[in-house]
Amino acid sequence: MYTRKSWGTVVAPAIVVIPEYIEKVCHSIQRQVGKNEFSILLKGQWSSEGFIVHNEFFIPLQEVTISEVNFKEDLYPLVRKGWNVILHSHPFTTDAVFSTSDENTINKNFDCSILYCQNGFSEASLRFSVDDMLVIVKTKPKIVKDKVEVLLGNKIKVKEIRKYGFLDIKKQGDDDIDIEEFSL
Numbered sequence: 717m718y719t720r721k722s723w724g725t726v727v728a729p730a731i732v733v734i735p736e737y738i739e740k741v742c743h744s745i746q747r748q749v750g751k752n753e754f755s756i757l758l759k760g761q762w763s764s765e766g767f768i769v770h771n772e773f774f775i776p777l778q779e780v781t782i783s784e785v786n787f788k789e790d791l792y793p794l795v796r797k798g799w800n801v802i803l804h805s806h807p808f809t810t811d812a813v814f815s816t817s818d819e820n821t822i823n824k825n826f827d828c829s830i831l832y833c834q835n836g837f838s839e840a841s842l843r844f845s846v847d848d849m850l851v852i853v854k855t856k857p858k859i860v861k862d863k864v865e866v867l868l869g870n871k872i873k874v875k876e877i878r879k880y881g882f883l884d885i886k887k888q889g890d891d892d893i894d895i896e897e898f899s900l
């Protein structure tokens with residue numbers, strides 16, 4: 717009997733959304749390696765806004781030249797740990813596109829690939845599995861200003877302002893005390 721995996725569905729534009737922080741990380745690494753290439757791993761997932769790249773990054777051991785990156789550690793265990801996005805740089809140009817070798821060796825092994833060049837992010841690709849085929853869709857990266865989401869737990873409780881306290885003060889004719897001050 718033929719059974720098919722049950723797929724969840726997300727309707728999303730085929731764009732790669734990258735936090736501004738990651739661009740700053742790339743600027744910093746590029747400054748330090750000069751005109752040589754480099755590569756980092758990132759994590760990302762689909763949402764209704766597109767493929768969202770997270771703020772974390774990982775630098776695998778690598779040896780780099782002006783035209784290539786040779787990894788000195790196995791990336792496969794890292795992919796299994798969730799590092800499903802690969803980014804590498806083409807520092808020699810202002811408008812980089814993936815090379816044929818990038819497409820055949822890097823892009824098909826990751827859910828998402830991002831290319832960084834002198835002008836920032838220039839191209840990205842997304843990988844889809846369709847029946848027995850891998851489909852690689854090229855797209856443009858979009859940078860978003862970093863959103864910060866602090867998890868408060870139950871540390872800060874917002875206290876309700878007691879209205880009758882305000883009325884009591886009014887009755888005493890003291891207009892200078894504001895409601896926030898009183899409710900503390």
Ligand SMILES: [Zn+2]
Binds near residue numbers: 804805806814815818
């Ligand atoms: Zn390349």
